[in-house]
Amino acid sequence: MSRVSSIEKDRRLIEESLPLSEISLDTIIEVGFKGLEKGKRQEYLKVFKIKPMVRGPRIRNLHTWFARRPCSLSRMLTLSSVVSSETTKDVLFNALGVKGLSIVAHKYGSGLLFYAKPDKDLVEKIVNESMKKPPTEVTVLDPMAGGGSIPLESARLGFRTIAMEYNPVAYLVLKATVEFPAKYADSGLFEETLKASKDFIRRAREELGRYYGDDTEGYIFARGVRCPFCRGLIPVQGIEPEITKDSSFRKRFLKITYDRQKKTFSVETTDEPIRSITIARRGNYIMCPYCGKWFQLRGRT
Incomplete structure (x- = not known):
């Protein structure tokens, strides 16, 4: 009887309730290409207090990987699997980085949770309260990592992260989006990648620019x-x-x-x-x- 009571007291937030309807408003934008319909835009504004982003650069734009889960949802599910069921929705949202959406909106013109950083101090606080250890001592294992949304968000939350994947394409996506940024963030990787990207865009415009008009709104491929x-x-x-x-x-x-x-x-x-x-x-x-x-x-x- 005491063991059952102990298990019930140790329930994680993911076992009790999750604000899926609210997070889904953000995931629709992240995984879609058309943005939110008018009614949903009003709902998003009410929940997150900022205008929703219509569309923007995302990891899924680099490679179409259909098994890739939305990053905002992956972040919430990962953290909710660790913290106590007594964690409130407001605390969860703040830890996920919802407060940072205003900064994102100012920088990009509108918000997307994927762009906002988790509140590391708050994450560490609620993880310590729930697990009696800091996030760096909590291991998140994803044995079928696929496109890598869960490992990426796990690493962003500060957990020790292990990802496994045998598909070579998904494996390379994982290396590029999770492992390399974590390993080489301080070695100029970002600057070199940005430089190479700008050079690629310049060359693409030189070679392909004549096929695409500046005022074109869409293309029909046949x-x-x-x-x-x-x-x-x-x-x-x-x-x-x-x-x-x-x-x-x-x-x-x-x-x-x-x-x-x-x-x-x-x-x-x-x-x-x-x-x-x-x-x-x-x-x-x-x-x-x-x-x-x-x-x-x-x-x-």
Whole structure:
């Protein structure tokens, strides 16, 4: 009986209750690409006292790793697995770094918890109260670390962190986002990485800038083939007549015009409904819109 009572008294916060609905407002922004809808933006403002970030740079933008968990949620779950169930929501939020969102908002224009640093002093205080030891003496083990959100946030909270992963891509992401910054933070790694990144961006703009307009708001990517007879470029996949699926936006349609003389095509958007812009097909054969000859598609298009 005394053992059961002892276990019940030693329950962690994650076993009792978590403010998932509030944190989810932040995770939607972190893992999504469209930001929050109007109603959710008002809710975010009420909970976090700042404007939500529409979108911004995140680790998931470096490599699309579908198993990557939101960092804000990973931070909360990791800390909640360690601290006592008596920890209040306000204390938890402050330890996670919610107070620092105002600094983040001032720096970036709006807030995202991933950018805010945990309150290390408060984390150490509540961990000491719960575990009778500092965070550096608490080990967090993630045996299937994947994209590394849990190890990253565990390290940011100050815990001794061990991550395991056998997938080589995820392993490299872990090395770059968790291990190297922790090991080489004071050796100029950030400055060298920033320098290399700026050089990469400069070279990319020089080589690819002519393909992307300064005032462009979005891109439509399509796969295409060249006609074996006239060498005209033909868009085959990834083109649909209606390009605005969201009912809250004005309907816009894609119009493709083929220049038979130059063997090129131009694309524009229009309000005029267009039913279809598909190329004439018969099984695996298509008709060239320039010369009118049929040919067989081979391989991937």
